[in-house]
Amino acid sequence: xxxxxxxxxxxxxxxxxxxxxxxxxxxxxxxxxxxxxxxxxxxxxxxxxxxxxxxxxxxxxxxxxxxxxxxxxxxxxxxxxxxxxxxxxxxxxxxxxxxxxxxxxxxxxxxxxxxxxxxxxxxxxxxxxxxxxxxxxxxxxxxxxxxxxxxxxxxxxxxxxxxxxxxxxxxxxxxxxxxxxxxxxxxxxxxxxxxxxxxxxxxxxxxxxxxxxxxxxxxxxxxxxxxxxxxxxxxxxxxxxxxxxxxxxxxxxxxxxxxxxxxxxxxxxxxxxxxxxxxxx
Ligand SMILES: NC(=O)c1ccc[n+]([C@@H]2O[C@H](COP(=O)([O-])OP(=O)(O)OC[C@H]3O[C@@H](n4cnc5c(N)ncnc54)[C@H](OP(=O)(O)O)[C@@H]3O)[C@@H](O)[C@H]2O)c1
Numbered sequence: 348x349x350x351x352x353x354x355x356x357x358x359x360x361x362x363x364x365x366x367x368x369x370x371x372x373x374x375x376x377x378x379x380x381x382x383x384x385x386x387x388x389x390x391x392x393x394x395x396x397x398x399x400x401x402x403x404x405x406x407x408x409x410x411x412x413x414x415x416x417x418x419x420x421x422x423x424x425x426x427x428x429x430x431x432x433x434x435x436x437x438x439x440x441x442x443x444x445x446x447x448x449x450x451x452x453x454x455x456x457x458x459x460x461x462x463x464x465x466x467x468x469x470x471x472x473x474x475x476x477x478x479x480x481x482x483x484x485x486x487x488x489x490x491x492x493x494x495x496x497x498x499x500x501x502x503x504x505x506x507x508x509x510x511x512x513x514x515x516x517x518x519x520x521x522x523x524x525x526x527x528x529x530x531x532x533x534x535x536x537x538x539x540x541x542x543x544x545x546x547x548x549x550x551x552x553x554x555x556x557x558x559x560x561x562x563x564x565x566x567x568x569x570x571x572x573x574x575x576x577x578x579x580x581x582x583x584x585x586x587x588x589x590x591x592x593x594x595x596x597x598x599x600x601x602x603x604x605x606x607x608x609x610x611x612x613x614x615x616x617x618x619x620x621x622x623x624x625x626x627x628x
Pocket of ligand 1: 354379416487
């Protein structure tokens with residue numbers, strides 16, 4: 348049995364069908380009683396990954412556990428060992444943790460201390476583990492969907508700073524491999540897209556796909572901070588803005604890990620746009 352947290356999110360929505368196709372017993376965790384869009388054959392369990400007591404019965408009898416910390420859980424919450432110990436007591440033998448590239452490139456960053464604590468707890472727990480460290484997601488462009496629909500305008504900071512954003516579907520494909528194949532235990536994968544692409548260029552790609560002009564308005568760092576505070580824990584915002592505005596060479600480089608695991612190159616931003624175009628219409 349594989350238990351998947353974050354099942355309704357950007358990665359989880361693609362990961363669930365990939366695991367369902369491989370057969371086996373898959374459980375999707377959501378705080379909602381009846382989330383939409385789960386594939387046939389996947390069971391749903393209502394629980395909160397931020398509350399280890401609520402996860403106890405869900406994890407009971409699981410072999411593998413995909414652990415993703417949604418929303419504010421990246422910034423604060425229960426100690427990592429409350430959840431990891433619950434998983435081990437329930438019988439989990441393999442944990443795949445969704446972390447962040449920042450823990451490779453800026454190992455002291457205060458913004459990502461909590462994810463580092465989870466990494467340390469997973470590494471020390473004795474189960475097989477794989478750690479996924481993605482860079483920025485292509486799906487962060489969903490934040491532009493409403494202003495594009497309403498005003499045909501993108502508002503974003505650091506318009507000309509290019510980063511190799513990664514498609515959450517590629518993260519999901521690597522997670523599916525790590526959860527259901529041998530050979531990934533003890534590995535830490537850095538996951539990026541195939542090319543560095545700036546926010547202004549991303550807006551152009553959406554504009555071309557829509558066949559309509561889109562204006563680009565560059566936000567100041569303070570304006571971006573205020574916007575991100577609506578959906579990101581305060582602890583994480585400054586570290587994220589540091590990467591977006593002043594990336595290190597290692598954060599602009601292309602990792603080979605997606606291709607090494609999947610045997611194909613990572614998908615470009617244009618493919619993510621093509622799959623998600625209705626959100627911008
Ligand atoms: N976005 C990036 O550029 C980026 C880069 C590197 C790493 N990451 C990491 O990626 C993860 C986010 O991945 P994602 O975009 O797939 O996630 P997401 O879509 O934002 O959230 C995944 C799911 O987590 C659940 N969730 C949200 N807030 C929660 C909370 N406070 N307590 C419990 N559950 C909560 C929600 O499910 P229900 O409502 O169904 O419960 C949500 O669908 C984070 O750990 C982040 O650090 C992101």
